[in-house]
Amino acid sequence: MKSFMTDDNLSLLNGTLYNEAGTPLFQSSLRSKQGEVALLALENVEEREAAQRLRGTLLYLPRTILPQLDAEEGYYIVDLIGCSSYDASGLLNGTITHVLNFGAGDIVEIQHTDGQTVLYPFTDAIFPEVDIQGRRVTLIPPEIV
Numbered sequence: 001m002k003s004f005m006t007d008d009n010l011s012l013l014n015g016t017l018y019n020e021a022g023t024p025l026f027q028s029s030l031r032s033k034q035g036e037v038a039l040l041a042l043e044n045v046e047e048r049e050a051a052q053r054l055r056g057t058l059l060y061l062p063r064t065i066l067p068q069l070d071a072e073e074g075y076y077i078v079d080l081i082g083c084s085s086y087d088a089s090g091l092l093n094g095t096i097t098h099v100l101n102f103g104a105g106d107i108v109e110i111q112h113t114d115g116q117t118v119l120y121p122f123t124d125a126i127f128p129e130v131d132i133q134g135r136r137v138t139l140i141p142p143e144i145v
Contacts, residue, residue: 013038017059025059075132077106085110085139093139
């Protein structure tokens with residue numbers, strides 16, 4: 001898996017940010033980075049109250065400006081969305097519908113073939129095989145005690 005927050009890629013945050021529909025929202029410039037958190041300045045958002053109203057707003061970069069990855073480098077986490085999920089014996093058990101991150105690591109949402117939606121931590125133990133080219137993952141659900 002490829003992390004976006006590398007020093008080489010941070011310059012991509014200097015430019016236009018979009019909403020999910022692809023509508024331009026802001027011009028941004030990178031102010032600082034600490035770990036996996038980037039602090040941006042947004043054009044026309046100059047007061048603290050205006051910034052606070054944006055809390056929780058999802059901002060997007062166009063995929064076309066991200067560096068192309070080869071198989072050895074991995075993949076972007078968004079590439080998991082739409083992948084089919086199989087159990088250890090190769091039986092289809094669902095589809096990845098979302099990948100979430102609330103700060104403690106990536107969480108994969110799977111819509112199972114029985115209609116149930118379940119969230120799983122994105123770890124090597126739970127997802128031992130990820131085949132982005134084949135659009136499939138192997139899911140070993142954790143034991144529930």
